Amino acid sequence: MFKQPARYSDVMLTLLVWLATLLVVGLFAWLVGDLILHGYSKLNLAFLLDVPQNAGREGGIAPILVSTLLILAVALLATLPLGLATAVYLSEYTNGALANGIRMSLNILAGVPSIVFGLFGNALFCIWLGMGFSIWSGGLTLACMMLPLFISTTESGLSAVTNEWRHGAAALGLSHTAALWQVLLPAASPAITAGLMLSIGRALAETAALIFTSGYVDRMPTSLSDSGRALSVHIYDLSMNVTGGDASAYGSALVLIITLMVISGIAVGLTNRFLSQRITLS
Amino acid sequence: MIWSRHNTSSPLRADATLARVTGSLAMAVAVLLGLVILLLIRESWGMLVDGGWVRFFDSEGWYPQRGQFDLLPMLWATLAASLGALLIALPLGMMSAVFSRFYAPGWMVSSLRRVMMLLAGIPSVVYGLWGLTVLVPLIAQWEPPGASLLAAILILALMVLPTVALTSEAALAAVSPASLQGAAALGLSRKGIVLGVALPEARAGIMTGALLAALRALGETMAVLMVAGNVVQTPGSVFDSVRVLTANIALEMPYAIGDHRAALFATGLMLMLIVTLLSWLAGRREELAHV
Amino acid sequence: MKINSNTTSQSETSTVPYTLGDMEQGAACCIPVPHIEVENLSVAYQGKIVLEDVSLNINKGCITALIGPSGCGKTSLLSSLNRLTDLIPGSQMQGKVHIDGVDVRDPQLDVMTLRRKVGMIFQKPNPFPLSIRRNIEMPLREHGVKQRGELEARVTTALQDVGLWDEVRDRLDTPALSLSGGQQQRLCIARALALEPAILLMDEPCSALDPIASVVVEELIHSLRNRYTVVIVTHNLAQARRVANYAAFFWMTGRVGKLIEFGRCQSLFDSPSHDLTAAYVTGVSG
Numbered sequence: 001m002f003k004q005p006a007r008y009s010d011v012m013l014t015l016l017v018w019l020a021t022l023l024v025v026g027l028f029a030w031l032v033g034d035l036i037l038h039g040y041s042k043l044n045l046a047f048l049l050d051v052p053q054n055a056g057r058e059g060g061i062a063p064i065l066v067s068t069l070l071i072l073a074v075a076l077l078a079t080l081p082l083g084l085a086t087a088v089y090l091s092e093y094t095n096g097a098l099a100n101g102i103r104m105s106l107n108i109l110a111g112v113p114s115i116v117f118g119l120f121g122n123a124l125f126c127i128w129l130g131m132g133f134s135i136w137s138g139g140l141t142l143a144c145m146m147l148p149l150f151i152s153t154t155e156s157g158l159s160a161v162t163n164e165w166r167h168g169a170a171a172l173g174l175s176h177t178a179a180l181w182q183v184l185l186p187a188a189s190p191a192i193t194a195g196l197m198l199s200i201g202r203a204l205a206e207t208a209a210l211i212f213t214s215g216y217v218d219r220m221p222t223s224l225s226d227s228g229r230a231l232s233v234h235i236y237d238l239s240m241n242v243t244g245g246d247a248s249a250y251g252s253a254l255v256l257i258i259t260l261m262v263i264s265g266i267a268v269g270l271t272n273r274f275l276s277q278r279i280t281l282s
Numbered sequence: 283m284i285w286s287r288h289n290t291s292s293p294l295r296a297d298a299t300l301a302r303v304t305g306s307l308a309m310a311v312a313v314l315l316g317l318v319i320l321l322l323i324r325e326s327w328g329m330l331v332d333g334g335w336v337r338f339f340d341s342e343g344w345y346p347q348r349g350q351f352d353l354l355p356m357l358w359a360t361l362a363a364s365l366g367a368l369l370i371a372l373p374l375g376m377m378s379a380v381f382s383r384f385y386a387p388g389w390m391v392s393s394l395r396r397v398m399m400l401l402a403g404i405p406s407v408v409y410g411l412w413g414l415t416v417l418v419p420l421i422a423q424w425e426p427p428g429a430s431l432l433a434a435i436l437i438l439a440l441m442v443l444p445t446v447a448l449t450s451e452a453a454l455a456a457v458s459p460a461s462l463q464g465a466a467a468l469g470l471s472r473k474g475i476v477l478g479v480a481l482p483e484a485r486a487g488i489m490t491g492a493l494l495a496a497l498r499a500l501g502e503t504m505a506v507l508m509v510a511g512n513v514v515q516t517p518g519s520v521f522d523s524v525r526v527l528t529a530n531i532a533l534e535m536p537y538a539i540g541d542h543r544a545a546l547f548a549t550g551l552m553l554m555l556i557v558t559l560l561s562w563l564a565g566r567r568e569e570l571a572h573v
Numbered sequence: 574m575k576i577n578s579n580t581t582s583q584s585e586t587s588t589v590p591y592t593l594g595d596m597e598q599g600a601a602c603c604i605p606v607p608h609i610e611v612e613n614l615s616v617a618y619q620g621k622i623v624l625e626d627v628s629l630n631i632n633k634g635c636i637t638a639l640i641g642p643s644g645c646g647k648t649s650l651l652s653s654l655n656r657l658t659d660l661i662p663g664s665q666m667q668g669k670v671h672i673d674g675v676d677v678r679d680p681q682l683d684v685m686t687l688r689r690k691v692g693m694i695f696q697k698p699n700p701f702p703l704s705i706r707r708n709i710e711m712p713l714r715e716h717g718v719k720q721r722g723e724l725e726a727r728v729t730t731a732l733q734d735v736g737l738w739d740e741v742r743d744r745l746d747t748p749a750l751s752l753s754g755g756q757q758q759r760l761c762i763a764r765a766l767a768l769e770p771a772i773l774l775m776d777e778p779c780s781a782l783d784p785i786a787s788v789v790v791e792e793l794i795h796s797l798r799n800r801y802t803v804v805i806v807t808h809n810l811a812q813a814r815r816v817a818n819y820a821a822f823f824w825m826t827g828r829v830g831k832l833i834e835f836g837r838c839q840s841l842f843d844s845p846s847h848d849l850t851a852a853y854v855t856g857v858s859g
Contacts, residue, residue: 013473017385020377021394024447027440028401031412038415085307092304095662102308104565105315111494111561112318112554113501115528119550122535123321144318147311164699168761170660171695172712172768173688177296182711187702205405208503208532235407239414240508246415253408260403294685 035254042251052218055242056234061252063220067135067228068204070221071214074139075203076196079146084192086147087154092176103152110148114208117145121213133227138214142206146199153195157188157274190274197267201260207232231256322554326547328540335548344514346534346542353549355516359524362431362517363506364499367438372492374439375446376481382447383454384476395451402444410508413437418509425521429511432520437505442495449494453487454480493564497557503528527553608633608772608802609654612669616649619663624649624830626668629821631772636794636803638813638838641823641853646830647806651774653677654804655691656684672772689716692765696777698757700749700764705741708749708760709767716768731767735759735793755786759793773797775805779812791816810854814842822850 050060090099121141131137161184169179185192207230215227216237229237235252238245329335329351341352382394413433422428457480465479481488511523512533525533531546538546609631616624624646631637639647649658656677658664670677677687700708709728718724728745732738737759741752749760758778765773775794779787794816797803807813813820820842821835834841834850845851 007471007473010471010473013476014385017377017381020374021381021386024374024378024443025394025397028397030416031404031409031440034412034416035408082307082311085304086311088300089304089308098308098312102312105312107565108558108561109315109318111497111501111557113503113528113557115501115503115531116318116322116550116554119325119531119535119547120318120321123325123547124317128321144314147314151311164695164697165701167657167660168695168699168701171655171657171688171693172764173685174712174715175294175297175685177300178715180300182715183701183703201403205403205407207405207407208528211532212535232405232407235405235411236504236508239407239411246411249411253411256405257408260405261400264399264403294683 035250035257038247039250039252039254042247043254047251048255051220052248055245056218056238056248057242057245058248061231061234061248061255063218064229064231064234064252065255067214067221068230070135070224070228071138071142071210071230072200072203074135074224075142075146076200078140078143079150079199080196082143083147083150083154087151087158088180090151091155091158092180106148106151109144110152114145114206117141118209118212120144121209126213131225133213133215133217134225135214135221135228136224138210138228138230139224141209141213142203145206145209146203149202150195150199153198154188154192157191157195158184160191161187188274190270194267194270194274197263197270201263201267204230204256204260204263205232206230207236211236319551319554322547322551326544326551328544329548330544338545338548344530346538346545349541351541351545353527355514356525356527356530358516359431359510360500360526360528363434363438363510363524363526364496366431366435366520367442367499368492368496370435370439371443371446371495375443375491375495376450376488378447379450379454380476380481382451384472384480395448398444398447398451401440402448406441406502406504407508409437409441410505413505413509421521427511427521427523429509429523430521431510431517431524433509433511434506434524434526435520437509438499438502441502441505442498445495445498446491449491450484450488453484453491456487457483490564493560497560497564500560501528501553501557503532507532605630605632605635607631608673609804610669610671611650611654612671614650614653614666614668614670616646616653616658617665617667618649618661622829627832629832629835631802631804632819633802634799635818636798636805636816637819637821638817639804639806639821639823640808640810640813641830641833642825643808644830645823645825647823648776649830651693651776651804651806654772654774655688655693657688657693659684685716689768690770691772691774692768692770694758694761694765694773694775694778697781698754698761700752700757700760702748702750704746705749705752705760706745709764712764713767727767731763734766735763736789737763753786754782755789758782758786758790762790762793770801772802772804775803777806777808780808810842810856814838822847822853824849824853 047060048065049062051062052064053059086102090102118141121137121144125131125137125140126133165183165187166179169183174182210230210233214230214233216229216233217227218229218234218237219226221228231252235249235256238249238252323330329337337349337351338353341350343350343352344355378394378398382391386394413436414429417436418428418430418433420428421430421433461479461483462475465475470478506526507529510526510529512525512529513523514525514530515522517524527549531549534542535546607630611630612628614624614627615622623644627646627650639650641647652658652661653666654670654672654677658666666678672687672691675682701711703711706728709731710724713724713727718727729738732741737756740756749757752760758781762773762778778794779790782790791812794803794805798818805813805817807816817838819836820838822833822841822845823830824833825831834845834847836846841850842854845854851857
C-alpha cells in the first residue's frame with residue numbers, strides 16, 4: 001500500500017502535456033515578442049497623427065485610422081438596429097420555423113470565409129448598387145459579417161434574462177414592449193455590449209473583405225463615398241507590396257493589437273459584470 | 283371591475299408595432315444568406331452553365347487568359363494546408379487543454395486561458411506578417427524558397443490552435459465531476475482518468491472544436507497568401523510554393539474580367555458549399571450529442 | 574365536493590363589516606360571496622392534459638389554499654386565473670373562469686387590466702434588477718399613474734403594508750437585488766399591492782425562503798385576509814392550516830391533476846370526506 005515508483009506511461013503523459021503547453025506558450029511569446037521588438041519604435045503620437053510618406057515606409061497612419069473608424073462607424077450603423085431587432089424578434093416573439101430558419105442561416109454565415117464576403121460585397125455594393133470602392137461598401141460588407149456574431153450573443157444575453165422577470169412583468173400587467181424597455185434590455189445590456197465589442201474586434205481584424213470593397217487608397221477620406229484603407233489592409237500592403245515597409249507594418253500591427261486587447265478587455269469586464277449581477281443574495 | 287370595451291390601449295398597440303418592426307428587420311437579415319448565394323451563382327453563371335464547370339477539372343493548368351481553369355492543384359494545396367495544420371493543431375491544442383484542466387497549478391489556469399483568447403483574437407494579417415518576416419526566412423535557410431506549403435501549414439496551425447484549445451478546454455470542463463470522482467475512487471491514476479474517462483466523455487465537444495478549426499483553416503486567406511508563395515502547382519513536397527483557393531481569389535480579383543471573374547466567383551461558391559456542409563455536420567453532431 | 578354554504582360555528586370572526594357593493598376589494602370572509610368561479614376548467618400544455626375538470630368557487634376576502642403533491646396542476650390553475658398561461662406556448666384552456674361575473678377569456682377583456690387586478694407572487698422572488706423604488710413605481714407608471722405625489726404615496730403605502738418600510742426607507746434607490754430573500758419576496762408582494770388588486774395569487778411564496786423569512790411572509794399573508802382575496806399554493810400543510818380559510822386538495826389520477834375535495838380548511842383537515850384527502854393530510858401518502 002506504499003508509494004510505488006511512477007509508472008512509465010504516467011510520466012510520459014505528464015511530460016508530453018507540459019511540453020505541449022510550453023511549446024504553445026513559447027510560440028505565443030515569440031510572436032508577441034517579435035511584434036513588440038520590431039514595432040515599438042513606431043509607437044509614438046507622431047505615428048498616429050501623421051500621414052503616410054514614402055508609400056508608408058515613413059510617416060504615420062492618421063488617414064488610415066480615420067478610414068478605419070469611418071468604416072467601423074458605417075458597419076455599426078447598419079449592424080446595431082438590424083442586429084438588436086432580429087435578436088429581440090428571435091428571443092421574444094417566435095420559436096417557430098422562421099426563427100429557426102434565421103438562426104440556421106446565421107450559423108452558416110458565421111462560417112463563411114471572409115474572401116467570399118469580399119466577393120459578395122464587391123458584387124452587391126460596389127457594382128450592383130454602384131457605390132464603387134468606398135467606405136460605404138466596406139462598412140456595409142463588414143456589417144454583413146458582424147451580424148451573425150452580434151445577433152447570437154445578443155439573443156443569448158436576452159434569453160439569459162430569465163423567464164422569472166418576463167413572467168413577473170406579465171403578471172404585473174406590463175406589455176411586452178414595456179417589459180423589454182424597462183427590464184429585459186437594460187438587464188441584458190452588459191452582455192449585449194460585450195457581444196458588440198466582440199463583433200467590433202472581428203471587424204477590425206478583417207482584411208480580405210475590405211480589399212475588394214473599401215479599397216486601397218491611403219489618403220485622408222473626405223466623404224463616405226471615398227475609398228479608404230483600413231488598418232489591416234495597410235499592414236497587408238506594407239508587408240507584401242512595399243519593400244522596406246516592415247517597420248511601419250509592425251508598428252501598425254502593434255497599434256491594431258493593442259486596440260483589440262483593450263476592446264476585448266472591456267468585453268470580458270462587461271460579461272463578468274453581467275454574470276455577477278444575476279446572482280441574487282438570499 | 284375589469285370589463286372594458288375593445289381597448290385600443292396603447293400598450294397593446296405598442297406591442298403590435300414592435301412585433302411588426304422587429305419582424306420586418308429580422309426578415310431582412312433572414313434573406314442575407316439567400317442573397318449571398320444568389321449573387322455568387324449569378325456572377326459565376328458563365329462558368330457553370332453548359333458544362334462549363336468541367337473546365338475546372340480537365341484544363342491544362344490555371345491560365346485564365348487562355349481559358350484554362352484547372353482548379354485541382356489549388357484544391358490539393360488547400361486540402362494539404364488545412365489537413366497539415368489540423369494534424370499539428372489538434373494534438374497540441376488538446377494536450378494544452380488537458381494540461382490546463384488536469385495538470386496545471388491553479389494560478390496558471392486563468393492566465394493560460396487568457397493567453398489562448400488573446401491568440402484567438404490576433405488578426406490574420408498579423409500572423410501573416412510574422413510568418414513572412416520570421417518563419418519564411420527560417421524555412422528558406424533550411425530549404426529555399428521558404429515561402430511554401432510548410433509555412434502555410436505552420437501558420438495555419440498556429441491560427442487554429444486557440445480554437446482547438448479553448449473548445450477542448452470547455453468540453454473537458456463539462457465532464458461531470460461524478461465521472462471523475464468515480465474514476466478516482468476506483469484508484470485510477472491521473473493518466474488513467476484523463477485517457478480513460480475525461481477525453482472519451484468530452485469527445486463530442488472536442489470534435490465540434492475540430493470541425494470549427496477545419497472551417498477556419500479552409501477559409502483563411504490573408505495569412506496563407508502572405509507565406510505560401512502563390513505558385514499554382516500541385517505540391518510535391520512541403521517545401522514547394524503553393525497557392526490555395528482563397529488566396530487565388532484575393533490575388534486575381536482586382537483584374538479579372540469575364541470568364542476569369544466568373545471562375546473566381548465559382549471558386550467562392552464552392553468554398554461556401556464546403557463550409558455549409560461542415561457547419562451542417564457540426565450542427566448535426568450537436569444534435570446527436572444531446573439525444 | 575363539500576362546500577360549507579352555511580356558517581356553523583365560526584372560530585374566526587371578522588373585524589371588518591361586510592358592506593354590499595364593495596366590489597373592488599375583498600369583503601369580509603365570514604359571509605361567503607364567490608369572487609372567482611371556476612367551472613369545469615381543464616388545462617393542457619401541447620396536448621398533454623395537466624388539470625382536468627376543476628370546479629370551485631373562491632370566496633371574497635378569504636384565503637384559499639391549494640394543496641396536494643407536485644405536478645397536480647395547482648400552479649396551472651393559478652396561471653389560468655390571470656391568463657398567464659397565454660405566455661406558455663402550446664397551452665390550452667377549456668371551461669370557464671369568471672371573476673366578479675366576467676369571463677376572463679372574453680376577447681373584449683383587456684388582459685393587462687386583468688393582471689393588474691389579479692396580482693401574482695411567484696415561488697422564487699423576482700424583483701426586477703432596478704432600485705427598490707423603481708420596482709414599485711415602474712409598473713404604476715406603465716398603468717397610468719404619473720403624478721409624482723401619488724407615486725410616492727403608493728410606494729410608501731405598499732412598503733408599509735408589507736412591513737418593509739422601516740427597513741428600507743433610507744435606501745429606496747439601492748438595487749432591489751441586494752435585499753435578502755425574504756425582503757425580496759415582500760418587495761414583490763408590495764409591488765403587486767401597489768397596483769391595488771382585488772385578488773392575489775401566490776405560488777408557494779415561502780418555499781424558497783429560509784424559516785425566519787418564511788414566518789414574516791406568512792404573517793403578512795395572514796394580514797391580507799378580508800382586504801384581498803388570496804389563493805395560495807402551498808406544500809406546507811401546517812402553513813395551510815395556519816393561514817387558510819378554505820382548502821382545495823388536488824391529486825394525480827391517471828396522470829392528470831384533479832380536484833378531490835374542497836371545503837373550509839378546518840373541516841378538510843379534521844374530517845375529510847375523501848380517503849385520499851385523509852391519507853394526504855395525515856402524511857400517510859404524498
